[in-house]
Amino acid sequence: DAGVTQSPTHLIKTRGQQVTLRCSPKSGHDTVSWYQQALGQGPQFIFQYYEEEERQRGNFPDRFSGHQFPNYSSELNVNALLLGDSALYLCASSLGGGTYYEQYFGPGTRLTVT
Amino acid sequence: AQSVTQLGSHVSVSEGALVLLRCNYSSSVPPYLFWYVQYPNQGLQLLLKYTSAATLVKGINDFEAEFKKSETSFHLTKPSAHMSDAAEYFCAVSRSGAGSYQLTFGKGTKLSVIP
Numbered sequence: 001d002a003g004v005t006q007s008p009t010h011l012i013k014t015r016g017q018q019v020t021l022r023c024s025p026k027s028g029h030d031t032v033s034w035y036q037q038a039l040g041q042g043p044q045f046i047f048q049y050y051e052e053e054e055r056q057r058g059n060f061p062d063r064f065s066g067h068q069f070p071n072y073s074s075e076l077n078v079n080a081l082l083l084g085d086s087a088l089y090l091c092a093s094s095l096g097g098g099t100y101y102e103q104y105f106g107p108g109t110r111l112t113v114t
Numbered sequence: 115a116q117s118v119t120q121l122g123s124h125v126s127v128s129e130g131a132l133v134l135l136r137c138n139y140s141s142s143v144p145p146y147l148f149w150y151v152q153y154p155n156q157g158l159q160l161l162l163k164y165t166s167a168a169t170l171v172k173g174i175n176d177f178e179a180e181f182k183k184s185e186t187s188f189h190l191t192k193p194s195a196h197m198s199d200a201a202e203y204f205c206a207v208s209r210s211g212a213g214s215y216q217l218t219f220g221k222g223t224k225l226s227v228i229p
Contacts, residue, residue, distance in 0.1 A: 004157065033215070042118075042204050042219030043158070056215040090157055097215045099146050099208035100165055105157030 002027065004093050004106035012112045013081050021076045021109045025093030032074040033103060034066060037088040049074050050097045078111075086113045116141045116207040118220035126226040133192040135223050137179075137205030140186065147188040148206040148217065149179055158204065164188060166210055175199070200227045 005024045013019050025032050031050045035043035045058035049068035063079045072093075078085055088110050092103040121136040139145055146165050150158040162173025169181040179190045188205060202224045206217040 033217075035217075040221070042206075042221050043217075045216040045218070048215045058216060092158075098212060099148075099214050099217055100210075102160050102163070103217070105150075105159070107155065107157045 004091055004104050006089075006091050006106040006109050008109060009107070010110045010112075012114060014114055015081055015083060017081050018077065018079045019081060019111060021078075021089050021091075021111070023074045023076070023091030023093075023106060025072050025074070025091075026104045029093035029095050029104070030072050031094045031097040031101075032068060032072065033092045033094070033097075034074070034076050035090040035092065036060075037090055037108070039087070043090055046076070048097055055097060081113045083113050086111060116145060116209065116218045118205050118207050118218060120203075120205050120220035120223050122223055123221065124224045124226070126228060127195045128228045129197060130194050133177075133190070133195045133199065133225065135190040135203050135205075135225065137188045137190065137220060138186050139188060139205070139207045141207055141209070144210045146208045146210050146214070147179075147181060148208075149173065149177070149188075149190050150204045150206060150219075152202045152204065152222075154201075161190070161203075195225075195227045197227050197229065200225055 033048040034046040037043040047057040052068045068074045088108040090108045091106045094101045094103045117140045148163045149161040164181045205220045
């Protein structure tokens with residue numbers, strides 16, 4: 001059973017550009033959450049998607065947007081990249097969105113903005 | 115709002131020694147509490163969680179943690195460290211009950227195990 005997969009593994013972008021990161025949830029999971037992990041920090045919640053809708057959002061600007069597809073996979077889009085957006089972006093999936101249910105994390109996409 | 119403080123960004127123990135990683139939380143409502151482990155170049159793996167049942171929680175790989183409401187703590191322990199335990203550990207908190215979807219993480223504690 002494949003766990004949570006993310007693509008690409010690494011990405012280098014220039015300030016001002018736009019980026020799209022992709023996540024496929026663990027088989028059977030219907031909920032996807034995205035987290036940003038800056039170097040030396042813990043992950044920070046960006047948002048969660050369930051039934052193709054953004055259900056909850058953390059303290060991130062509108063430059064961060066997402067999408068969930070009917071097959072439950074998800075994309076994270078970041079517009080107008082800033083140097084401070086350089087981080088490891090983690091996707092987590094669960095069956096049911098509440099934190100009572102275990103969230104399974106993917107290996108992440110490391111984004112470098114130059 | 116919830117927050118987590120992990121005391122000690124780096125902890126070193128000898129192989130076979132007790133592991134103790136400290137976590138204090140702040141929450142205005144009853145919390146759920148979690149410990150995750152992250153190995154290099156990997157995602158996070160859940161070690162254990164507290165969800166309002168027993169206050170002493172046992173997890174994978176002989177880790178356990180005790181929820182102490184009076185001390186607002188949820189420290190992680192393991193009786194005997196193995197070399198394979200070297201990793202970064204994150205404590206996380208969320209609100210309990212329905213409608214809670216967000217985990218709030220601490221900054222992490224890097225555990226080194228000395229042979």
